[in-house]
Amino acid sequence: MVDKKSLKDALKLYLVTDSVILRGRDFYKCIEDAIKGGVTMVQLREKDISGREFLERAIKLRELTKRYGVSFVINDRIDIALLCDADGVHVGQSDIGAKDVRRLVGEDKIVGVSARSVEEAKTAKEDGADYIGIGAMFATSTKLDAKSVSLETVENIKNNVDIPFVLIGGINLENLDTLKKLDSDGYAIVSSILKAEDIYLETKKWISAI
DSSP states (O other), rough: OHHHHHHHHHEEEEEOOOOOTTTOOOHHHHHHHHHHOOEEEEEEETTTTHHHHHHHHHHHHHHHHHHHTTTEEEESOOHHHHHTOSSSSEEEEEEHHHHHHHHHHOTTEEEEEEESSSHHHHHHHTTTEEEEEOOOOOOSOOTTTTTOOOHHHHHHHHHHSSSOEESSSSSEEETTTHHHHTOOOOEESSSHHHSSHHHHHHHHHHHHHH
């Protein structure tokens, strides 16, 4: 079983990869800079690369995250998560359900699920999810089809479903204070960190802010 205390700590500053935002910069150096700056979990999410390249990146990021003691999960691809021995998998509502993911990965891996309602959050927990990602909190260029979630909905999920959660979607240092009252276990960040010229320093700012 996943240790719940260490999982909550790992969710604090959760980086989701997107090489398009890096504008040709060295992928591994950028992720390493973010880890050095304080990122506590990394999710490999790359929608526009081949399965072969995805696996190659997964294996290299697994080595990198292990070196720094940072949790590492794979978006959607359960097969690749198992091949590279990632710490877990994150799935959306249109992917394989958490119950089937759990059957495939076993009890020792982290299973995360995206949720936008109390019903989706309840189902995720009942089906064996260890945490949920709630969003999009704000409009985001990294997921154009993402529908926004109100602060009230997040409160309802928090009050009705006892499961660790991170907030995701368009979150930056300017709008972070709006979300702090929701008392989430962490924030999943993409462009706000990866678009920075100095990713290490930007991540440091995030650690100070949260």
